[in-house]
Amino acid sequence: MKSGLSKAALTALSRRGLLSGAGALSGLAALPPGVAQAMTQGGAYPLAEFFKPTRSAGAGLSPDGNRIAVGENLGTDIAPRSAVDFINAADPEGQRLRVALGPVWISSIQWASNDRVLVSVIIKGETGRRSQTGSNVRADSIEYYMRRVVSIDAVRGDAVVLFSDQRARMRGSFDMGRIIDMLPNDPDNILMAASEADGVLALYRVNVNTGSATRIERGGSGTYTWRTVKGVPVMRHDVNSRGTMESILVRAAGETEWKLARRSRIRDAPDFSWVGESGRDGVVLVIARLDSEDVQSVREMNLATTQLGP
Template sequence: MAVDLIEAADPSGPRRRVPVGDFDVETLVWANERRVMMRLVIPVTAGGNTPTGRGIANRTYELRSRRVVSMDLETGETALMFGNERVRLRESLNLGYIVDYLPDDPDHVLMAAREYSGLMALHRVNVDTGRADLVERGSQLTLDWSTINGVPVMRRDISTRGSFINIFVRPDGEGRWRRAWRQPTAQVALADFFWIGAAERSGHALVAARLEGENVLAVRELNLETLEYGPPMASRPNVDVSGSLVDARGRYMAAAFYAPRLEYDFVDSDLGAHHRAMNGFFGNECNVVLADADAAHNRFIIRANGPRDAGSWYLYDKTARHFEYLGARTLLDTRRLGPAEAVQVATRDGASIEAYVTAPPGGAPGPVIALVHGGPESRDVLGWDRQAQILAAQGWWVVQPQFRGSGGYGLGFASQGWKRWGDRMQEDVEDALARVIRDRGLDAARVGIMGTSYGGYAALMGAVRRPDLYKAAISICGLGDLGEALAYERRDDESADGFVYNYWVSRIGDPRTDAAAIASASPRLRAAEIACPVLLVHGVNDRIVQVHQSRRMNEALRAAGKPVEYVEVPDAGHADWEDDVEKGLMERYVALFSRAFA
């Protein structure tokens, strides 16, 4: 592996190549004018004695460690952050987390590492020597910090069993930490609160927050002393803010929204005009991410991704209005990739939802697959989707419905799916399929459904509800029994007030008053109604959806005499397996649909 250094003033000129050895480089950031910092991914073999059904077995498995190396570009001298401190290495596989690049202190960065005691600690690390000095200690539950001018003012701690996250703040970096927010880990993908950066006013931070009684997530100031929130600084009707753009000095530049592709609301309106022009450069087919900016906000590193672009990088010069191609994540033949578009779907009860439709290359009518996202309070975006493109490459159409209950469209939209698992949320998937089949002239006799997490549940429930529609269903880490899932959440909820359990009761239903509806919406209890072949996949170590959900679903289908395949992925959690495992699984998904559509 090597790193190419490109002169920003002459990007088409000769590149300087710096070898880094047999490691993958995950990120590359300037520490100062002379040193560059590289986060390396290093394979590590771990293992030990593991109990089995027949005794004790010695097992080994591969993990990934992360380390940061700084390199002096003039001398070639390197320094390993944290050096060879074996105590920290023993407790922290990830020694690659840089919290703050400290733009006013070019010789140091702030980094987090877990110490021998298990405590997460924040350190000031010298980029020339790698030596680390303690700034402060968190707890064994601390995940990370956020800082203003190098001072930690916000901290995230996970609960003991990992079911929720506490967010603490303090105004001066020295006072008592106070809880400002709490959210279930299930909601982290589209959280109701996240850090953005420093506000212009002292003692304030910029955050994205959805306050009580509000529909959308908006950018606003948070007073770190009083915990009071200011009015929205950036928001849109019925669309949540999805992220932000902050420069290397922590200055807020824009709020990000997906509508359905990436758009920014810039503080500097002139940048908005440039971003619209950038979208035009990519044919209005890509999400154009401003990944980095120089201090003058004149040169930008652009990362583009779209249905037919797995990720490409460019340097954009604002003054010259010029793009310079830098490289691509994966070089794929665009002729083998399918275009995608957003369509509006009128539901059977008069509502309107969005769906993303990926056509096979050439666009010939054929079979169609519903690819349902997880969450359920998550969403798809109109961008690169590996699963959708693999399915489309087989000549199949792919529909990704943003059913009511999805996140990202405001709380009002999400709440329309609460306690409607198994009916309204499934109906929206069916209505999106019906619209696309009708408008594109697709084969209504060859329809499949698949998804991960909630999407896996939706695949199973779809097979229960519509044996006439679906010819195959694939559930990846999906729920089969909602009542059992609620019982598990109740047993596992470590919060004093039942915070996590009550969250799921509000979304799925209350076993005391909604028992019949919960049972009716549980595919395991209705396995006999499924007619199509089913493939179940689950990671053995899944802590989000327990593996017994798929195991018991498999047992129920077999007991009912239904065609089912079950795959357990060892040493894996919630669909977090490696790419080689995913490749093998995708081959099985394609094989199942091919047989069903034959």
């Protein structure tokens, strides 16, 4: 069949554009029969189709554009089961590598490097029925959910759970899936936040090939996240014990102590948020509203002085 596009137009199409179109067509082909029929006939969707679980859990193109990773939730709410398919971007219809992840739900997927993909998964657990201390009455089993990140080799299919070298921490924490910085210039490591034994959040450098983690920063009693520039923490967000006040602390390169830059009530309309690095050393971009203004603006913030630009 001859294409209606000119040769120049075909040449202008990028690989990403072609993949986007192929993804859209494959998405239509994967629609449930009721929805597909309704779309072709112009009728209403069957009500039951709105309550069917979503099978696809996301997809991502590797940084070099050579591979596509597709997350698939293949099970049910009662019996979860998931897998990740690796597809050759140059031959999407060719043979693919499938890596089974077992009884988990995939919530997101992103590439850490050209050879490693990170998959955030949700795991369901149960406490089991247990007798209360000093009583013959057995307490009902309670369901709980945990978040973990699995790193998969896109060539061999080998998988490792991040923080796998810290079994005690894995057993005692529900959330081990908070990625702070993907470190695009360091394909072997990422920065993640995880709770210590006393509940205080800490920042870790995690190797995506081995799963091993090294602590690089310990937060305060109310710390809930960090902002980084080129892998270095430059801003920290803390909340007080009552959950009513947020404190923004900053630290310039070479400094060892955090200093307070801003404090505001959480219930008030937010007037400060992080944008990213500015391209200049010691200066970041934030969204802020000055006391004399009615609107927010993107401004430069000097990390050494905490002053905002005009």
